[in-house]
Amino acid sequence: MTRLYDDPSTFADDMLAGFLDVHQNSVAGVPGGVVRATETPPGKVAVVVGGGSGHYPAFCGVVGPGFADGAVVGNIFTSPSAQDAYSVGKAAAGDAGLLFSTGNYAGDVMNFTLAQQRLCQEGIDTRVVFVTDDIASAPPSEAHTRRGIAGDFVVFKVAGAAAEAGYDLDAVERVARHANDRTRTLGVAFGGCTMPGGAEPLFTVPPGRMGVGLGIHGEPGVGEDALPRAADLARRLVSGVLAEKPAGSGNRVTAILNGLGTTKYEELFVVWRTVAALLKDEGLQVVAPEVGELVTSLDMAGCSLTVVFLDEELERLWCAPTDTPAYRRGRIEPRTATPDRRTTSAQALHTASERTEAATAVKPGTPGSRACARVAAAGLEAVAAAMAEAEEELGRIDAVAGDGDHGRGMVKGSSAALTAAGDALAAGAGARSVLVAAGEAWAARAGGTSGVLWGAALCAIGERLGDDREEIADADVAEAVRAGLDALQRLGGARPGDKTMIDAYGPFADTLAERVGGGTELAAAWREATEVCEAAARATADLRPLIGRARPLAERSVGTPDAGATSLALCARAVSGVLSLATESHDTKELGGHA
Numbered sequence: 001m002t003r004l005y006d007d008p009s010t011f012a013d014d015m016l017a018g019f020l021d022v023h024q025n026s027v028a029g030v031p032g033g034v035v036r037a038t039e040t041p042p043g044k045v046a047v048v049v050g051g052g053s054g055h056y057p058a059f060c061g062v063v064g065p066g067f068a069d070g071a072v073v074g075n076i077f078t079s080p081s082a083q084d085a086y087s088v089g090k091a092a093a094g095d096a097g098l099l100f101s102t103g104n105y106a107g108d109v110m111n112f113t114l115a116q117q118r119l120c121q122e123g124i125d126t127r128v129v130f131v132t133d134d135i136a137s138a139p140p141s142e143a144h145t146r147r148g149i150a151g152d153f154v155v156f157k158v159a160g161a162a163a164e165a166g167y168d169l170d171a172v173e174r175v176a177r178h179a180n181d182r183t184r185t186l187g188v189a190f191g192g193c194t195m196p197g198g199a200e201p202l203f204t205v206p207p208g209r210m211g212v213g214l215g216i217h218g219e220p221g222v223g224e225d226a227l228p229r230a231a232d233l234a235r236r237l238v239s240g241v242l243a244e245k246p247a248g249s250g251n252r253v254t255a256i257l258n259g260l261g262t263t264k265y266e267e268l269f270v271v272w273r274t275v276a277a278l279l280k281d282e283g284l285q286v287v288a289p290e291v292g293e294l295v296t297s298l299d300m301a302g303c304s305l306t307v308v309f310l311d312e313e314l315e316r317l318w319c320a321p322t323d324t325p326a327y328r329r330g331r332i333e334p335r336t337a338t339p340d341r342r343t344t345s346a347q348a349l350h351t352a353s354e355r356t357e358a359a360t361a362v363k364p365g366t367p368g369s370r371a372c373a374r375v376a377a378a379g380l381e382a383v384a385a386a387m388a389e390a391e392e393e394l395g396r397i398d399a400v401a402g403d404g405d406h407g408r409g410m411v412k413g414s415s416a417a418l419t420a421a422g423d424a425l426a427a428g429a430g431a432r433s434v435l436v437a438a439g440e441a442w443a444a445r446a447g448g449t450s451g452v453l454w455g456a457a458l459c460a461i462g463e464r465l466g467d468d469r470e471e472i473a474d475a476d477v478a479e480a481v482r483a484g485l486d487a488l489q490r491l492g493g494a495r496p497g498d499k500t501m502i503d504a505y506g507p508f509a510d511t512l513a514e515r516v517g518g519g520t521e522l523a524a525a526w527r528e529a530t531e532v533c534e535a536a537a538r539a540t541a542d543l544r545p546l547i548g549r550a551r552p553l554a555e556r557s558v559g560t561p562d563a564g565a566t567s568l569a570l571c572a573r574a575v576s577g578v579l580s581l582a583t584e585s586h587d588t589k590e591l592g593g594h595a
Contacts, residue, residue, distance in 0.1 A: 048089050101128070112130075133151025134185055195404060218404055409451055453564075511528060536569075
């Protein structure tokens with residue numbers, strides 16, 4: 001288990017602080033992650049990689065010449081926020097454009113895409129390549145939906161080497177996609193990992209068994225089998241990966257036998273002994289293989305085999321020299337660190353932060369809108385308290401088929417939202433400014449899928465309510481709730497029945513609009529809608545997840561409600577209590593109208 005930590009909620013930040021101190025001559029810290037200690041040279045494409053923490057040496061450990069120019073570092077097993085990705089991308093980018101690359105997970109896709117869009121709007125040509133090497137997570141016909149696991153390392157290395165060699169942005173993107181198309185990975189787990197502060201692993205494997213087709217975020221395997229001898233495991237991994245050999249590929253490959261956190265190097269070498277012989281028997285020549293820990297999963301016991309089917313270009317880039325804190329190959333002439341690299345990066349981000357604050361500056365609200373803002377802030381306070389109380393249970397539900405971080409993410413997001421809302425409220429903001437500030441803070445602090453979705457929903461609700469209304473009626477609140485739902489569906493692409501928070505939010509919004517439209521006052525309508533929401537959340541236990549991180553473990557998920565739907569229902573209940581208290585105290589005009 002993860003035994004050494006100070007505060008589990010700041011584990012990733014504390015880790016990064018130690019890493020930056022040790023490697024201060026080669027990397028510099030910026031908000032959201034790290035960049036090289038040297039400025040990106042003129043004419044060089046910047047390559048920025050990233051994802052959640054818990055995978056060292058991925059991602060911060062591969063920042064350096066011949067590899068990445070920066071790494072975005074999220075919370076444990078949680079996608080970095082769009083703000084974090086933007087910040088690191090902004091600090092790393094030179095004058096030749098920027099390539100983001102990360103694993104193909106819903107939160108990473110949403111957050112890195114949003115950061116890409118923002119950077120492009122500012123004139124920085126930015127592309128994104130999502131890695132999809134995990135053959136166990138979807139069939140070949142749905143390869144675009146597969147997860148990125150240890151193949152991340154290959155795609156990042158090839159892209160970084162191409163950028164170092166002077167490729168332009170189009171060519172760096174092309175070769176990164178080509179490397180992804182030629183990379184296949186299959187992994188197994190002998191035991192689950194434990195989150196910092198957690199008492200139990202996210203999943204367990206019975207003695208003498210192994211999980212097959214694991215992810216790298218604490219997810220169990222998609223199947224289970226008897227634990228074989230090392231030679232038999234090697235045969236299982238090699239046959240699985242070679243079954244998907246790309247058409248037209250030659251006989252030269254590279255391979256990575258990757259440890260996931262607690263599998264000893266000696267064990268990996270025993271497995272590699274047979275892997276190498278099997279690949280040779282298949283007529284394959286292995287070029288520059290790697291055996292060791294390159295993409296880990298905290299303290300998970302397990303390993304994965306990655307095979308890359310090379311051509312001349314991929315082989316040259318894979319073998320190109322690199323020098324990073326965690327990975328070195330060949331020799332690269334040392335470069336003198338830019339003395340003011342930290343200052344330059346901080347100044348650029350401070351300027352960007354000022355632009356963001358200007359765009360969302362607090363606008364004094366009308367009396368009616370400020371009254372609504374006070375209720376909204378009280379609701380957020382109740383939500384934050386409810387999430388703190390439910391953190392462990394939400395994590396448990398999420399760990400059944402996911403990575404177990406949902407409770408922690410909801411606590412981080414709701415706490416940040418409450419602080420931001422309080423600051424805006426103290427400055428005289430109306431409903432829009434309070435809720436937009438809360439939404440942006442939630443997304444920035446929580447990261448992950450839930451962070452970006454909750455941020456989008458709160459911002460949409462705030463935009464619909466506005467700052468300048470003299471009266472906010474019950475119908476306005478119902479319409480704002482609907483606007484939040486619409487924002488979620490546009491951003492996440494989920495539909496009813498996909499086993500997401502939409503399955504609880506949709507019935508809640510429908511019921512609220514129906515009851516308010518029929519003349520029921522807001523507190524009572526919200527209470528009735530909450531009861532429908534809670535029933536809908538419980539009913540997600542019968543569904544199979546069709547999108548998101550739980551999709552590869554769909555069968556395992558059946559019987560357990562969706563964590564996002566469950567937390568939404570808890571939030572709805574918390575706000576219902578605030579509205580009921582306002583009604584009981586005869587403070588029925590707090591929303592500025594006839595609430």
